[in-house]
Amino acid sequence: MAIRVGTASWTDPTLLESGWYPAxxxxxxxxxxxxxxxxGLVEVDATYYHPPSEQTARLWAQRTPDGFLFNVKAFSLLTGHPTKPSAIFKDLRPETDKKNLYPADLSPQAYEDLWTRxxxxxxxxxxxxxxxxVLFQFPPWFTIRRSNKEYLLEVRRRCSPLPVAVELRHKSWFEGDNATETLDFLRAHELPFVGVDMPQGHRSSVPPVLEATADLAMMRFHGRSDxxxxxxxxxxxxxxxSVDELREWVPKLREVAATASSTHVLMNNCYSDHAQRNAAELIELLDED
Known part of the structure; x- marks a missing residue:
């Protein structure tokens, strides 16, 4: 029932200005x-905007104690998000006037090289x-259909043996019987599902489902901003x-943690030191429980 709690950033400018870090x-x-x-856990969000360098990853490893973990967000192009040409390795960029690129805009070899790097x-x-x-957060237009399920399997194959986690952001994956189908599919292929807590009632909203579909369970808290x-x-x-809002999640996290080898909880409400304070509060609540 190991539950690790962390945040989705440690370098946000508003965090640096908040006074959370000592002088x-x-x-x-x-x-x-x-x-x-x-x-004991942090999510690297910057890798969504620019692929990481091996030297940077080496520094992260050297500057943290044994047992510390990094969840690395997949580069935007690998999840089908629009990506600025300047974010792609210079020698892999296509000659184009487009402001945003998608996987089909790269040559097959450049796309393969991007994955490898x-x-x-x-x-x-x-x-x-x-x-x-490696966190794969898919775009809101990534709906439930066969080709997208096949891509999830491709992601798993390409990353193997590295662990991956899948965050689905279109409500079609959770409508009616689709919710059971989605979770069963992920469970059958040992793909960790990423649950989210987020504002409801919006076109992009997905319900706060928390399930372990593999050895790793993951929950990300996006906040409930109006x-x-x-x-x-x-x-x-x-x-x-609020503490009461976090307390509601303690028994749910304990329950899912009982069915997974490890559970990761990330606070993604990254403004000022909100995420850090909420993470610390959740740890206290879990300890009390």
Whole structure:
């Protein structure tokens, strides 16, 4: 019933301005070391916007204690999100005037090389035993259909033996009998499902389902902002959970943790130090329970 709690960022500018870090944590190395003294898990969000370098991953491994884990978010192009050409390795970029690129815009060889470089960059974390999972957060238009299920299996195959986790963000995966079908499919192929807590009632909303479909269970808390549709990312995620709201999740997390080898809980309400304070509060609540 191991439950690890962490946050989806340790470098957000508003976090640095919040005063959460002590005054003597003035460098990137010192801040990561301090974060790792408070939590045993972190999600790397920056890798969604730019593929990581092997040297950066090596520094992460060197600057954290044994047993610390990094969940690395998959690069946007690998999940079918629009990606700026400047984010792609220069020698793999197609000649185009498009502002955003999708997988089909790359040559087959460039696409293969992108996958290889992304996964190879994680080698230092793998060697240090510090890679928790590669998080594949799919776009809201990634609906339940055969071709998308086949892509989930392709992701698993490409990443093997690295652990992956799947976050589905279109409600079709959870409508009616589809919810059981979705979870059964993931369970049959040992693909960890990522549950989310997020604002409800929006076109992009998915229900807060928490299930273990593999050895790893994962839950991400996006907040419950009433500005969820805002283009300002801090308005969208700038929500601080109350202790009572977090307490509601304790028995649910305990229940799912009893069916998984490990459970990861990430606070993604990354504005100021909301995520860090909520993570610490959730740890206290789990300890009390």
């Amino acid at each position: 003597d944590a003035g460098t990137a190395e010192q801040r990561l070391a301090y974060y790792a003294s408070q939590f 992304f996964l190879t960059a994680l080698d230092p974390l793998v060697e240090a035993g510090k890679l928790g999972a 500005r969820w549709t805002s283009k300002d990312i801090h308005e969208k995620f700038g929500y601080e959970y």
